[in-house]
Amino acid sequence: MNYAIFLGCKIPAMVPAYEDSTRAVLGKLKVGLQDLPFTCCGYPTRSLDLDASVVAAAHNLALAKQAGLAILTPCKCCFGQLRHAQRFLEEYPELAERVSAFLQHEGLPFPNGVKVDHLLTVLSKEVGLENIRSHVTAPRTGLKVAAHYGCHALRPSAVTGFDNPMAPTIFEDLVAVTGATPVIWPRRIDCCGEPVSASNPDLSERIARGKITSALESGSELLVTACPYCHMRFEELAKDMGLPLMLYPQLLGQALGIPDKALGL
Amino acid sequence: MNSQDQLWDVAVVGAGIAGMSAAIFAASKGLSVLHIGNGSGLVFGSGLLDVLAVHPVKDSTVHEDPWHGIELLRKDEPSNPLALVGPKAMEVAVNQIMEALGKAGMPYEPSTTNHFVPTSMGTLKGTFGVPTTMTSGAKAFENKWPTLLIEIRGLREFSAAQMVHTMGDKWPGLRFEKIEFPDSKGVFELYATHLATALETNKTRQAVIDIVRPLIGDAKAVGFPAILGLSESTAVHKAFEDALGVPVFEIPTMPTSVPGLRLKHSFEVAAAAAGVFRRVQSVVTGVKFDNDIATLTLQDATGNQEVQAKAVILATGRFMGRGLFADREKVREPLLDLFVEQPESRENWHSRDFFAKSGHAINRCGLLVDSKWRPTDAFGAVVWPRLYAVGSILARQDWMRQKSGSGLAIGTAWAAVSAMSDDFGSIGGV
Amino acid sequence: MEDTVFNGGFFTTALWIALGVCCLGLLWRLVSWLIIKIGPDAKEVSFLQRLGAAIIGGIKAIFSKRLPGIIGGFVLDSLLQRRLFKVSKKRWLGHMLLFYGCLVLIVMHALHVLLADKLFSDYQATLNPFLLLRNVFGVATLVGVVLMTSGRKKDWGKVRPARLPIDALFGILVVVIVVTGFLLEAQKMSSPKAFNRMAEEYGIDEDEIKGLRWVWKLDYGVAFPDLKGEPDPDLLEEGRGYNEDYCVGCHSKPQHAFVSYPVAKAAGLIATSTDAANVDKGLLYIHIFACFFAIALLPFTRVFHVVADPISLVVRGAASSAPLSKAGRVNRRALAMDACIRCGLCDFDCSVGPIAKWMNNQELLPSRKVQATRLVASRSEIKAGQAERLAVGAHLCTDCGRCTDRCPVGLDLADLWDAGRGDLSSKGFPAPAVWVKEEPAIAWAEALGAELGRVPPAGPLTADRNQFSACVQCQTCTNVCPVVANSGEDRVDLAPQQVMNLLRLGMNDLALGSKMVWDCATCYQCQENCPEGIRVTDIMLELRGAAWRQLGPVRDRRRSI
Incomplete structure (x- = not known):
């Protein structure tokens, strides 16, 4: 590959x-x-x-x-x-x-x-969930993880072909592979607010806040992203609101036994 | 996985209740299912699942027992698709779908009879499947409990005042209060969906509870427009009942309503859980058959693609879903130009009286199918051995007046998939 | 000889003037680092604060623990040009040749009285290795110039980094100085007049000189017009003796001047006539005045970067250990104006390079934007058309930071672009998403109508009637829209289904300036959920493009009135 x-x-x-x-x-x-x-x-x-x-x-x-x-x-x-x-x-x-x-x-x-x-489609479809699972040495058992999908990969599905746009599973499956427990939360496939962060910061923050609230109230202990824009949108806000944030390969990397330093943690 | 890379057992065309149900039934039988369509019919739904409430339509006779209604229909209209499905199969099919929707986040009250649910128009709607968030409304009316209805300023699709005005005579304990939704000061128009998502957060929910609690007074039940959560309606509804201490119910609003979106969302989740592969914003523009394989041309934003399947289920609906198309002369089936049973000429489409209780001939036009739910030509010959048709595109029914839309969709989907899977057994399929 | 020239006073005066201009120029530019205001936050710091930040920053840098690192960076990035080496070996070689060629020529040749004489006890311009080295470094300088200027077109295609005429002038001066140097040396080698003057100085008598003349004709290439045929061997032998006695101590064989000597040989035939025409004097004047001119010009050309860049690199070193104060940042931006050498390395892999080429707008490229930033920050009015191009450059930048990483002189370009966008905004050229909201949608529609008298098409999707004919105004797009849901009290003016309705009615103009269009988060929920398959989000984006093209000019014209 x-x-x-x-x-x-x-x-x-x-x-x-x-x-x-x-x-x-x-x-x-x-x-x-x-x-x-x-x-x-x-x-x-x-x-x-x-x-x-x-x-x-x-x-x-x-x-x-x-x-x-x-x-x-x-x-x-x-x-x-x-x-x-x-x-x-x-x-x-x-x-x-x-x-x-x-x-x-x-x-x-x-x-x-x-x-x-x-990255997520390569991991899930090309590398394969079972293959990844066989490499997991430090499963994150018990950790409740909210996966944030990110709009521009999911929709419009006719163009992106990423996953089922209405009821996607790819990200939760990849979270489960790490041993963590994926949380199905109401706002998981909604916008993070980043695209309007420059032109309408208040609106952008309200959207992001709503998402983090939704993740928190669903019992999530960690929010994972797989997009730099979404990540930047959440970075400070999630910290303020008390929800730890990670990039998906950081979570997976830990499960694979890669030292934190190599994961930028 | 790309839909064009494999030969599918079944391609389901259309994603209303019929198409969704057919896809879920087929996938549950272990068949590989490609499902094309964007679920347009679902968002116009009320969330209520009708099986059969009215028969005969010319008398507007309402039945509390839908199974009895179907039995009667079998005698009076033996070729009505609902009659062809029969009460037993219908019961199994509808319950299976209600169960699947429940698992997907939209639970229905277990049911054996029709219920009469108050609507935002101030009418009562006889229906079979009632979401748990709405059931107390029927009970409150039945028992004439003193009931408080909540109207929300700015939410134009719901007027509690009108409901009280219309139903007050029959329901003396009914009253309403108008409230300001949190953080909506100065906002001219509110949208139900946005209120529903807002109520999924603790803070907003608590704010509304705090506004409503002092208004309850002697009321034994509280009715809201259908805004109690979108994907988390069960939890939101329960939180309201726990906090207010009385039964709480939702009143279905005008389409496109929150329960319609819930229904769509839950069908999507249920279909995904059953293993259905969905192509959402695609339109089937052509189908070609050879001996064993159907080739469908899909058109979407990326252009045209061809996919192949061993069987095709047509669930494209009537005029609104573009399963049927009426031009100046006749009604056509635009995808395959199938035979459409219809009045001889356009002037017979409608009766002289527009509001005729028995409906119009055009309402009963549609496809004819054989005993295995396969479309036939005018002489009863099947078009292709594994082409099936389900739902409202079928002829000899009037689902709107019979209040039988969901039953027609789910029942025919069940029957057709059963017939199809028998065929698959005989051709050595899955 | 040079000494005699300077004694004349004229040259000395000229030199002092040149040095004076140079010093004033230097001072002016140094002070400008504390005065030029770039970025909205620049107005918040005073001159004294900036002076303080500069002094404290300098002291901190000298006494910081990072000094070795800073010095190391200076050696690698400044003296050895590490970053340039990574990008282009050819240009690195050119730069090294030019810089060190010039440096050596200045130290050994131009300033030999001050430097070379003191550094080397036996320094003589006409002795090896100095004779040879002068030619070597002269050639190096010229090769450097050629390498630095050739192939630029090929490297950059249509889009090239910014050049200023004054820089070209300086380059020409360098070439003129080196070339006249060679010619002067060649002329002197072949000049009988010069020979006679030296002979006179050393008091060589008539008898001695006969043989010496033959030796100098044959071995040193002096073009005596009267010496023809073969010399008497005895006379020659005698001459060689005198040569050993008088000349060899100060004159190496001229063949070592591998450029000047062939020139001298080639020009030998006309040497006497050039002598007569005082060409040597002319060349000398050109050579020296070119030097003076270059000295005076230096602070005003990009060559000034030899001063600014080491400072800039020190600042970068300091900034990487602790973030600069606001005043420090503002100073750094001003310094950047001088430290930028317009080398164009930043343009080389600029993220929006292909877009700049496609749009044929060089203002997207970092090397151009440095100057644009200064222009925008200055008090002068910007012409509307030009401002539009600058604004595109500023607002399409993706902040990828590559130019900052790539910059060989350590500029914080990312900070500069940010400051530039701020200045553009306060001059009335914010991003389109901002200026569109200055007026309600209906005002834009009216303005557009007043100018054009018709509704211009917005784009292929908007113009396609089939797109909207199916719209049943079911409101699904609005129901799933996070923008409408979260717009709070500052509501969007139109919900998505209302925008679609306007388009259905052919009223594009009313949609262009709509807040909904510009606050759209492009999450594609509407498009994915539309029961009729309408490409709602794609249309929103198409409307933005149309608004930018159609409303932008309207805004410009209204501003200029």
Whole structure:
């Protein structure tokens, strides 16, 4: 198993522990990772200029295509954006033509047929739950964990194909593999509030607060995320509200017996 | 897993109650199920599951015992799909679905007869399956308990004042109070779903309880619009009853209501638990059959895809669900152009009297099926050996007037899946 | 000879003027580090606070435990250019050649009276190794310039880092100085006039000089026009003797000047005529005035980075151990204006590089944004069109921090971009999500209508009537919307189903400026749950793009009125 790892912009700059723990966990599970000179996935540009956001994604997809690799990203927004770009390139042939010309000028191929996966789908479907379970040496037995899904991987399911958008199970299954007990909480598939954190901070905080309250009142002892944006949204607030927060590969890493330091803890 | 990578045992098209039930039944029998459709019918539901309340419709005769109603129907309308399912199978099927929904977070009161639930219009609705959050409403009316209804300022789809106005004669102890929902000052319009999710947090719930408690007075029951939680309605409802010390019930509101969303949510969870693979925002735009395999063309935001299945269950509904389409001349079945039994000409679609109690001919048009629930042409020949049709697309029923929508959907789904799984046994399937 | 020139007073005066300009320039730039205000928080600190922060910061850096680390960083990043080495070996080589070439030439040649004479007891410009080394470093400097300037186009394509004319001028001056240096050396080698002057100085008599002339013609390349044919062997032998006595002590064989000597040979034929035309004097004037000009210019070009960058690197070292005070941060931003060498390394793997190329907007690139940040922070008015481009650059930046990591001179670019966005906002160019909310949706619609008199199409989904024909206004989108649910007292103006209704009626213009559109959290609940398969969220995003394109110009025109 070999992937081009797509970290995006936020992980190296704001959540470096996510990169550390992802590499540590995937290394342990024998998933090969290769670094390519990726740039912005185009997600932040999508609001203003769809074409530019598609070309940004296509540029990255083309790099993966050139290297003959599938993409693995730990970021749900990058994941969604790369998938969306693939969709838009099919939907708008005229845009696809312009993008193709642009990429050709850069010496890159047209990026059709590149496989894009999120960290969680790779773990659950490619590595396999049983395989992971066989590596668990320090199960987190008894820990009640609320898994936060993250919108841009889950929806729109027709584009992302991540899991059943109404009743997903992939994240709870991955929590259960660590020996912890997944909590089914009311707001688990709802928005974290991050996308409006800059334009409407109050609204963003209310949404995030509602989520953390829901997790707490459902008896959760730990909130886990698998996206840097969601993680950043919760980071301070969860601490204030008394709910410990972790990135999923940190939880899994502990169960796999990887030392905390290597997980950025 | 991608839906196009495998040959499915069954593809279920349509995700109303019929499609959802068919998918769950089929998956429970161990078949691999691809289920296409976005559950549109469900959000328009009230949460109440009707089996059969009215027969014959021309007399508007209401039955307290739905099984007896079906027995009567068997005599009067032997080819009505409900009659074809029969009371025994219907009972098994409906109970199975109620149980599955209960496990998925929307429990129903165990039931053997129809109940009469007060609605936001001030009417009583005869229905079989009642969510536990609504059952006390029927009891309160039956016993004419002094009852307090809570109206919420800004929630436009529910007027307790109107209910009291309409029902006051029959229910003298009924009164209402209007309250301000926490943190809603200055907000012009409130949405039931948002109140429901807000009530899932301790703080908001406690605030509402504190507002309502001093208003109870002599009331022996308190009725709320259906806003007591979304996915956690059982817990929210229980918290209200514990805190207020009297039975608390929800009153179903106009669609699209919170119970409709609950129903959709619970069906989705139940389907996932049964192992159904869902394609949510996809539309089936074409089906091709060869000897053993059906090839379905799916259209969604990513474009077109083809998937293959050994059997197809059509649960696409009537006009609203686009299972049927009426043009200037006739009613068609748009996906496969199946034969639709219908009046000879358009002028016979409706009777002269629009409000005719017996309904209109157009309401009873639809697909004809053989004894195994397979659509047939005008001469009774099946279209494809493993194409089945269930739910409201079927002809010779009037579920709206018979108050039998859920029963029709669940019962025919059960019957069709049973017939289909017999077929699978004979062809050496699963 | 140089000494004689300086004695003349004219050159001395010129030198003092150049040095004076240079010093004033240096002072001006140093002070500017305490004056330039970048970022909204810059207004909150006084000059004295900033001066204090600079002094205390300097003292702390010197006496901190981290000093060895800071010095180590200086050696690696400044002297050895570690970061540049990682990015481009070619440019690293160019930079090393240029910098050390110039440095050696300055120490050994330009300032030989002050430095080289004192450092090396036997220093003589015409003796090896100095003769050879001068040529070596002259060539190194020129190769450095070529390496640094060539291939930029290929590296960056259409989008290139910012260059200023004054930097190009300085580069030209360096080339002029080195080239005239070589020519001057060549001219002197072949010049009979120079030979005669030296002979005179050393009091060599008529007899001695005959042989010596032949030796210097054959061995040193002096172009005596009257010496033709073969010399008398005895005379030559005699000349070699005198050469040993008088000259060799101060003159190595000129062949070691491997650039000047071939030039001298090639130009030998015209040496006498150049002598006659005082070309040597002309070259000397050009050479020296170019030097003076360069000195005076230095503080005003990016070459000033040789002063600013070590300081910047020290500041980075200090900031990495303890966060800077507000005044310190503000100082650091001002320092960045001078420390930035516009090398363009930050652009090299900028996250939004492909977007910058696609949009053909260089203002997205960090190297351009450094200057834009200063422009925006300054008091001058920005033209609306330009501001729009700058705003796009500022607001599309993803804060990935790569430019900060990559910067060879240790600038905190991430902080600079943040400050720049603040300044842009306070000048009236906040992010679109902010300015759209300055006015209610209906006001935008009216303004748009007044200008265009029609409703422009928003995008393919909005324009597709089939999208909305199925909308039954069932409110499902609103029911599942976390924004409407959480908007509190500051309500959204329209619920999602109302936005869809407007679109159904063809009233895009009323939707563009809607708070709902701009507060949408893009969680896709509405789209996933829509019973009719309407792509509600995709449409919201499409409306944002349309609003940015259509309302942006309206806003600009209204501002300029």
